Amino acid sequence: MIKVSNLRKSFDGVEVLKGVDIEIPTGSTMAIIGKSGAGKTVLFKHLVGLMRPDSGSVVVDGADITRLRAGALKEVKRKFGMVFQGGALFDSLTVLENIAFPMRELTGLKESELLKKAGEMLKEVGLSGMGNKYPDEISGGMKKRVALARALVMSPEYLFFDEPTTGLDPIVENAIHALMKRCKALAPCTYIMVSHDIKEVLEMSDLVAMLHEGVIIECSAPEEITGSSNPVVKQFLSGSTEGPIQMY
Amino acid sequence: MGFFTAVGRAAILYLGEMGRMLLFLLQFVFSALKPPYRILRVIKEMHFIGVKSLFIIALTSGFTGMVLGLQGYHTLRKFGSESALGSLVALSLIRELGPVLGSLMVTARAGSAMTAELGIMRISEQIDALDVMTLDPVKFLVAPKMLAGVLAVPLLVAIFDVIGIWGGYIVGVRLLGVNAARYFDGMKESLEFRDVWGGAVKSLAFGLIVTWVSCYKGYNCGHGARGVGDATTEAVVLSAILVLAWDYILTSLLL
Amino acid sequence: MKEERMEILVGVFVAIGLAALAYLSINLGRLPVFGPKTYAIKAVFTSSSGLKDGDTIEIAGVEVGKVAGIGLKDYNSVVSMNIDSGIKLPDDTMASIRTRGIIGEKFIKLSPGGSETALRPGETIINTESSIDIEELVSKYIFSLSKPSGEKGVEGKK
Numbered sequence: 001m002i003k004v005s006n007l008r009k010s011f012d013g014v015e016v017l018k019g020v021d022i023e024i025p026t027g028s029t030m031a032i033i034g035k036s037g038a039g040k041t042v043l044f045k046h047l048v049g050l051m052r053p054d055s056g057s058v059v060v061d062g063a064d065i066t067r068l069r070a071g072a073l074k075e076v077k078r079k080f081g082m083v084f085q086g087g088a089l090f091d092s093l094t095v096l097e098n099i100a101f102p103m104r105e106l107t108g109l110k111e112s113e114l115l116k117k118a119g120e121m122l123k124e125v126g127l128s129g130m131g132n133k134y135p136d137e138i139s140g141g142m143k144k145r146v147a148l149a150r151a152l153v154m155s156p157e158y159l160f161f162d163e164p165t166t167g168l169d170p171i172v173e174n175a176i177h178a179l180m181k182r183c184k185a186l187a188p189c190t191y192i193m194v195s196h197d198i199k200e201v202l203e204m205s206d207l208v209a210m211l212h213e214g215v216i217i218e219c220s221a222p223e224e225i226t227g228s229s230n231p232v233v234k235q236f237l238s239g240s241t242e243g244p245i246q247m248y
Numbered sequence: 249m250g251f252f253t254a255v256g257r258a259a260i261l262y263l264g265e266m267g268r269m270l271l272f273l274l275q276f277v278f279s280a281l282k283p284p285y286r287i288l289r290v291i292k293e294m295h296f297i298g299v300k301s302l303f304i305i306a307l308t309s310g311f312t313g314m315v316l317g318l319q320g321y322h323t324l325r326k327f328g329s330e331s332a333l334g335s336l337v338a339l340s341l342i343r344e345l346g347p348v349l350g351s352l353m354v355t356a357r358a359g360s361a362m363t364a365e366l367g368i369m370r371i372s373e374q375i376d377a378l379d380v381m382t383l384d385p386v387k388f389l390v391a392p393k394m395l396a397g398v399l400a401v402p403l404l405v406a407i408f409d410v411i412g413i414w415g416g417y418i419v420g421v422r423l424l425g426v427n428a429a430r431y432f433d434g435m436k437e438s439l440e441f442r443d444v445w446g447g448a449v450k451s452l453a454f455g456l457i458v459t460w461v462s463c464y465k466g467y468n469c470g471h472g473a474r475g476v477g478d479a480t481t482e483a484v485v486l487s488a489i490l491v492l493a494w495d496y497i498l499t500s501l502l503l
Numbered sequence: 504m505k506e507e508r509m510e511i512l513v514g515v516f517v518a519i520g521l522a523a524l525a526y527l528s529i530n531l532g533r534l535p536v537f538g539p540k541t542y543a544i545k546a547v548f549t550s551s552s553g554l555k556d557g558d559t560i561e562i563a564g565v566e567v568g569k570v571a572g573i574g575l576k577d578y579n580s581v582v583s584m585n586i587d588s589g590i591k592l593p594d595d596t597m598a599s600i601r602t603r604g605i606i607g608e609k610f611i612k613l614s615p616g617g618s619e620t621a622l623r624p625g626e627t628i629i630n631t632e633s634s635i636d637i638e639e640l641v642s643k644y645i646f647s648l649s650k651p652s653g654e655k656g657v658e659g660k661k
């Protein structure tokens with residue numbers, strides 16, 4: 001379980017997170033929604049220990065990762081996998097090598113085994129035959145899928161997806177959803193995803209949290225959140241330009 | 249009032265930067281000492297810093313030696329001591345020009361590229377990705393580069409010295425007619441092992457400085473393409489300044 | 504295959520670099536790699552005026568060693584010399600301090616004698632000729648002009 005309490009972070013005097021409280025139960029799929037620039041990616045980076053908060057705590061299975069020393073933090077991080085919003089593929093490695101990379105560096109798998117496994121994973125995300133291309137030779141959606149494959153291949157306990165299907169066509173999107181569900185069925189784990197795709201959020205998650213102006217204003221099951229009385233949530237889910245969320 | 253505030257702010261900024269650079273160096277040392285040792289990555293970086301710099305080192309050292317031969321000959325001839333050409337060429341190369349010019353060439357060719365590489369990895373979140381995978385980016389990316397720099401630069405400088413000596417030979421002996429035996433005997437007479445050793449110490453230190461500054465600047469690079477560009481410029485300028493400043497300090501310590 | 508090629512190239516680079524380093528330090532810098540290539544002997548002179556550390560030691564005009572140090576003992580000058588290991592010196596070798604040209608640098612000239620026993624490392628040469636002091640010589644010359652019975656300017660054997 002991940003428990004975030006009163007998490008605060010500001011950049012150059014601008015407070016982005018103003019006391020985030022959230023509980024992510026083990027085994028759940030939590031979707032975090034919020035308008036662009038709300039601080040979802042920043043929150044993610046705190047959850048995986050890439051950023052240190054100004055104050056507050058992030059407790060992962062009983063250990064507060066904001067206070068852990070390097071060695072202990074590493075132990076906790078082993079449970080994490082992350083799909084970055086921009087993919088963050090290693091651009092000097094081919095697609096196949098990217099997927100094989102974490103296995104090669106972190107497990108004792110034999111070269112032939114891990115290449116086989118990477119090949120299978122590549123097929124799962126619909127990119128078989130692209131293994132020898134470099135990240136800058138493939139499309140944005142393909143990059144996303146490679147990043148997903150790279151994260152899934154290590155079967156982490158907690159998987160963070162920063163917009164896993166943004167930029168994918170509907171067919172591939174559905175295939176990715178199926179893959180995510182299959183992976184979860186195979187090895188029980190916790191998914192935390194950021195998404196702007198309301199359909200995806202409602203289909204995939206069993207908890208939805210909305211981040212607005214630096215705090216979580218609502219966190220409930222998808223069925224409940226669609227009937228929320230909070231005007232901000234209502235407006236966000238309907239996508240209306242009229243309401244408390246101002247574009248300008 | 250404004251003046252003192254500005255000076256104070258600048259001083260704090262520079263002191264902070266120096267402190268962070270030192271911490272970065274310590275981080276490198278500790279992570280390099282900790283197993284697992286990634287020899288293959290060091291070899292890869294040796295290939296990048298060493299093998300790929302050979303051509304430019306050969307070219308610049310050849311010309312440096314030839315110019316030394318030419319200038320030295322015309323200066324020494326005024327005193328009737330052309331026979332000292334060999335020791336002039338060898339001493340200038342081994343003590344000063346080899347380490348300094350060699351590491352400046354490495355800065356230009358390899359240091360700037362390392363900064364850009366790390367900078368792009370930083371802004372495209374590849375460094376963060378390594379971090380989430382529990383691969384310490386300093387150990388995984390920086391340590392091999394710095395180790396390779398410390399190993400490769402002294403070897404490059406030794407090659408620089410030898411080619412330079414032969415460049416001086418071609419101009420001094422072949423073109424200008426200094427006696428070949430005098431060229432090499434003079435060299436052997438005036439050169440002491442201490443000179444060679446001092447040159448090696450310098451090039452070792454410069455190898456560390458260049459890769460250290462380049463990696464630090466890339467690793468902590470600012471935002472976007474502009475950030476990478478700025479980091480690269482800063483890395484080259486700071487490397488060059490530090491190399492020259494430490495050249496003076498080391499020379500005064502070694503003499 | 505790609506990696507192997509890279510490893511080979513790096514190996515070649517390291518080999519060339521080390522060869523260059525070795526050339527600089529052994530051939531040019533005369534790093535004593537294979538044990539000491541010289542041995543030390545001493546010689547006592549009444550004066551070693553003008554002689555410095557590092558001055559050459561010659562036999563028949565060929566360099567065989569270098570002055571390693573000059574000290575004082577019983578108001579005499581004790582000069583330590585490093586002689587190349589290949590050179591064997593009889594124990595009746597004579598050492599004389601000479602000057603290249605009239606006012607050139609000083610060097611020590613060794614004249615081996617006919618003795619069967621060789622000098623061992625650390626031993627002292629007793630037959631010596633000290634520096635010839637030009638000023639002294641000139642003043643003696645002037646002195647001998649006014650007083651025809653001049654002395655010899657050469658030290659006697661001890």
Ligand SMILES: Nc1ncnc2c1ncn2[C@@H]1O[C@H](COP(=O)(O)OP(=O)(O)OP(=O)(O)O)[C@@H](O)[C@H]1O
Binds near residue numbers: 012035036037085
């Ligand atoms: N490293 C940083 N330095 C300074 N400001 C930052 C940094 N990272 C994020 N911010 C700021 O924090 C705010 C939140 O950014 P974040 O990337 O978390 O948004 P987001 O919710 O992920 O948006 P999107 O849905 O568009 O990805 C933004 O205003 C951004 O300017």
Ligand SMILES: [Mg+2]
Binds near residue numbers: 041
């Ligand atoms: Mg984001």
